[in-house]
Amino acid sequence: MNPIAVSVLHSFRENFHTEPAVYFSPGRINLIGEHVDYNDGFVLPAAIDKGIYYAVAQNNSSDIHFYAMDFNERLTITAATIKKIDNWKNYVLSVINEFILLGQEVKGFDCVFAGDIPRGSGMSSSAAVEGGLAFALNEMLQAGLGRVELALLCQRAEHNFPQVNCGIMDQFANMMGRQDEVILLDCKTMQHQYFPLRLQGYKIVLINSKVPHALVTGEYNVRRQRCEEGLAILKNHLNIHSFRDINSVGDLAQFKLLMDEKVFNCCRYVVEEITRAKKAAELLQQDNIAEFGKLMYATHEGLSKLYEVSCTELDFLVEWAKKDSNVIGSRLMGGGFGGCTINIVKKEGIDQFITASSEAYKQQFNIDPEAYVVSTADGTRQLTVTP
Numbered sequence: 001m002n003p004i005a006v007s008v009l010h011s012f013r014e015n016f017h018t019e020p021a022v023y024f025s026p027g028r029i030n031l032i033g034e035h036v037d038y039n040d041g042f043v044l045p046a047a048i049d050k051g052i053y054y055a056v057a058q059n060n061s062s063d064i065h066f067y068a069m070d071f072n073e074r075l076t077i078t079a080a081t082i083k084k085i086d087n088w089k090n091y092v093l094s095v096i097n098e099f100i101l102l103g104q105e106v107k108g109f110d111c112v113f114a115g116d117i118p119r120g121s122g123m124s125s126s127a128a129v130e131g132g133l134a135f136a137l138n139e140m141l142q143a144g145l146g147r148v149e150l151a152l153l154c155q156r157a158e159h160n161f162p163q164v165n166c167g168i169m170d171q172f173a174n175m176m177g178r179q180d181e182v183i184l185l186d187c188k189t190m191q192h193q194y195f196p197l198r199l200q201g202y203k204i205v206l207i208n209s210k211v212p213h214a215l216v217t218g219e220y221n222v223r224r225q226r227c228e229e230g231l232a233i234l235k236n237h238l239n240i241h242s243f244r245d246i247n248s249v250g251d252l253a254q255f256k257l258l259m260d261e262k263v264f265n266c267c268r269y270v271v272e273e274i275t276r277a278k279k280a281a282e283l284l285q286q287d288n289i290a291e292f293g294k295l296m297y298a299t300h301e302g303l304s305k306l307y308e309v310s311c312t313e314l315d316f317l318v319e320w321a322k323k324d325s326n327v328i329g330s331r332l333m334g335g336g337f338g339g340c341t342i343n344i345v346k347k348e349g350i351d352q353f354i355t356a357s358s359e360a361y362k363q364q365f366n367i368d369p370e371a372y373v374v375s376t377a378d379g380t381r382q383l384t385v386t387p
Contacts (some may be wrong), residue, residue: 005053008069008114009385012055015067016110019057021139025132025380026051027123028173029204029342030333031182031284032292032299033277035307037167039227039270040188040242042277044284045169046197047177049377052115052128056136061108066092069114077107080298084161091129094161095137098153104141111136118370121208122334126162127170130154135175135380147175147379148190165221177379184281188242197376198287202328205345207357208370209313211338220335223266223307230267233258243270262308267305271301293329293344297322300331309336313365320357327353340372 005022012020026047033043059065066075068088075089079100082093090180092111099106113132117125134154138145145153151181154171158164168187176183181194193381227243234240234255246252252271256264283292300318304310314332318341332344345353354371362371 002053004114004116005383005385006114008053008055009028011067011069011114012057012110012112014057014219015112016057016065018059018110020055020110020112021057021136022383022385023054023056023132024051024383025054025135025176025381026126026177026377027117027125027128028170028177029123029374030169030173031204031342032295032331033273034221034299034303034331034333035168035309035335036243036270036273036277037169037185037187038165038224039167039231039274040244041270041274042188042281043169043185044175044182044277044280045173045185046182046376047173047376047379048123049373050116050123050372051377052113052117052125052132052137053383054111054113054132056109056111056133056140059108059110059139063108064096064106065108065110067112069112078108088129091126091157094157095130095133095154097135097160098134099141099143102153104137106137106141109140109274118208119212121206122332122336123206124170124174124334126158126164127154127174131171131174131380132155135382139382142210148172150380151175161271163221165224173379175379177377179376179378181376182284188244195285197284198289199344200289201289201347202289202344203350204346204374205343205350205353206333206340206372206374207317207343207354207361208340208372209311209317209338209361210367210369211311211313213258217311219337223309226260226263226266227270230259230263233263234267242272243267246271254379265306265308266387269302272302272306275335286351289344290328293327296329296331296342296344303332303336311337313361313367314338314341317357317361317369320360321353324349324353324356326350 031044151171
């Protein structure tokens with residue numbers, strides 16, 4: 001049993017007087033299709049074996065108690081007094097608020113949580129925080145929500161108190177992930193399919209730049225606004241509903257002079273990335289990992305030069321990966337502005353890659369990066385913990 005799950009259970013027993021249910025809520029990786037989930041695109045995410053562990057139990061009062069072990073911070077509140085506060089509190093409170101908005105009567109409960117997703121790493125710790133609590137409350141309140149409904153609830157929660165206008169990918173992967181599989185998700189229709197992730201002697205390695213990204217600072221929302229502005233211009237001249245209706249960058253280019261340069265560049269990236277994501281799904285289904293890796297490099301180029309969500313540190317790590325023959329693909333992962341690169345690396349070359357890139361990065365930026373070899377995992381679920 002995971003030691004964090006055991007630690008969360010022990011902490012709950014030390015702080016409260018009931019026996020809790022324990023849950024695991026995973027982080028996620030996204031193989032390709034970055035920043036297109038809120039643009040009606042296609043994405044290829046998977047839940048991973050790092051995440052947030054929750055212990056939750058009703059307490060027969062009106063008080064809601066949270067203990068965030070990783071921050072050593074506590075919060076006591078009632079459902080009647082829930083409001084926007086700050087940091088991690090906004091994520092859990094916004095989830096409770098969404099249940100209240102659905103007409104659920106939320107009574108008092110106790111909650112302890114902790115995890116092993118590095119904050120600001122791009123593995124979507126926020127969706128893991130939301131998903132674990134939402135899953136627990138759904139069971140505790142017998143609300144009867146399905147997994148897709150819970151994913152949508154968590155997305156609304158992130159829009160509300162934290163005010164991050166995210167797409168559905170993170171929450172969907174959190175709820176719907178399956179071990180050894182990836183999800184091809186159509187973010188417009190919510191249609192999805194699973195297929196095995198056959199890496200054929202390769203593993204997924206994340207390199208954490210240790211540059212924390214803070215999407216709530218507004219840059220994420222700025223990119224979304226640019227896309228909305230560009231799409232509005234295109235709708236005035238073309239019979240389209242979303243970027244996916246544009247067949248090529250050539251079709252987009254004729255409207256370049258009507259847009260601010262940064263708006264056009266964002267639109268161009270989205271059109272190209274939607275095409276890449278569809279091609280990537282075909283390549284994975286064909287087990288063509290080498291060509292898939294080339295698409296990852298192309299995605300990073302677009303994220304860095306067109307969408308402008310990379311940073312010097314992430315660009316350095318991707319350029320270093322290109323020099324290593326054991327790496328077939330690398331790009332920044334997640335919202336950008338920091339966090340991790342995702343790399344597909346030959347198993348026998350993993351140690352060499354981690355050591356060499358870490359030393360070079362340390363020399364260049366005087367920062368010790370962290371590396372994680374991750375595997376796919378099932379979505380949010382209850383655990384049986386036997387300490």
